[in-house]
Amino acid sequence: MPMRDAPLPRMAGDLTFMRSRRASVESLHADNLAILGAPIEDNIGRKAGTRFAPTAIRETSVYFGWHANPQFSHPVDIDKRSAIDTSAMHGRLVDVGDIPLEGLEAQSAVFAIRSLTRRIAEQNASTIVLGGDDSIVEPAIDGAIDKGSVGFIQIGGRLPGHSSLFERASGAEPVGHDAPPLARLLSDGRVEARNVMVMVSPSRPGIEFVRDFQQAGGVLLNAAAVAEARAEDITKNACTLARSTRSLHVQFDASAFRPSLHGMSERPAFGGLTLPDVQKVLGAIGQAPVSSLMVTGLNPTLSGLSVVKTGLRLTVTALLSYIYGRLGLTTIQAE
């Protein structure tokens, strides 16, 4: 028998996230976890390339598409020696493609993101938005904000570096276009600090901001605190946020990882989490009714630590924890 005699299904066909089913926004329903690409880089400036992340993440994800590959029987987590039932993915994980942003002016792009995420929110489906830089966060949340108060969890990514942010709602100069999304969301009251949890920001927030943010009820955890936190407690906090607001949104930035693990973060900085810690956090948050998770700051055009894109594999591996939690394939009991 010849040693090569069959097609290679992993590499062929329509490129969707993990070989999931292609779907239209109109066909989504509450059971769906929809992948949506937002190929935009609007406010990072230094190293262009995050707009290529949606395609790059999808390309990497096909290596993880066990549920869609007849080659394999069923996956087993070798550390836990536990079988993973991926059958739910066939029906529930869908890819709605990219938001058509090519060639749009910034304002039009923001409007397009806001419009599409609002349509998905109206279908009550949960979304994973593949950025893009962190300029996707604000319009993606805006798309859901009409329905009421919003909870926000930020993992990695930028924080406001200046103080007096909380005074800006009373008529001061508006926060600049390039400001971190959290600054813009807090400054005009669209998101309240008491509904925000920030984990592992590599940037150095202003002391006054930290003071005011925490006094207003915001939660700020550094990498050491996140590493020590129990998954059950993270789930509990996320569920509490979800219960006290109308919708819960999560930003997962590539800078959440330790920079020694990969070099594809748009804003690498010291600090950060190991892969198991990121998996713990995303798996725990995935147990809560999250409306959208936004992947930001991953730049596939950076060589990273080599021409092998370790950052992409780390990101997809971490996302699996979230997806499995969100689809109910893993369970963490919050106390």
Added chain:
Amino acid sequence: MRPPAPSLFDAPLGDVKTVAEGSIGVVGMPTDWTHSSRIGAREGPDALRKATTEISRGVVDSLGGTAVDPSDGSYWRFNVSASVVDCGDAPIDPASVERTTESIAAMTESISARGAIPLALGGDHYNSFPACLGYARGLAKRHPDRRFGYIQIDGHLDFADRLGAWGTHNHATNGRRISELPNIERANMVWIGITGWVDGDELALIEAMGGKIFSSGDVHKLGAAEVARQAVQHATRGCENLYLSIDIDAMDAGFLPGTGSIVPSGITPRQYCQILDVIAQEQIDGLDIAEVAPSLDPSGRTERIAAHLLYRVLRNRIFSPAMPGDP
């Protein structure tokens, strides 16, 4: 005089027939077309030869051939010419897996049949199968009644029966094909460093045949040396002979990205060395190292780390005890 092209640790070049009993015969396997994704391991043998000469020349040129082990203050003399012969590369036929397989196996068989130790340099990990095939044939010639144990350090099981268009002979099936060799003790097959998801049927098959798997999580939980100790214990039960297959991708991709199938194992270079230090104490009769793809890591550290891994396995052979002041 050094050879015009680097040899492994600057070992003398020679034909497989010149490898003496008890010494090591090096065989390059510069092929990666049995890899299913990112290629580049065809450049592995040359990269390993160059990188190992950085170690050997550091000792010879800078230290006069004698080095001190800082861990215990002992003196060691570099003595590769007495223990290693680099036999060059096996002829590769990119149009035929069968011919390439037999070409590599013929060299390792010849070395093994002489009572020497074949050391095969990949190439993608499929080539571990022809390297081990030749070793097994050579062992059968010397000791028809003996069976051998097997340790595979790897991020992946490589135990599929076939892989898509790549068929039955590729870098995902080498462990399976080796398990089918007539004189391997299948219950003595051990894997170290497996990471993430594995195929449930393959896992069940390995457990049914009595094989043992230590995940990367086990390495972190039990400790690298303890895992290696237990692995050796399992692999050598009732077997006098042991084959070792080193896939560098068991190491975390952050340390070692120049390989085709990277994994986030968290296994550090230090842990990998601790594993090899324990296994190196055993009588290894044949070994290979695979998946060094230098073109995927412009920094060059992948082949340097891989060369150091080889040094840890071979240092008791390429160095001999010395006294202070020895020439």
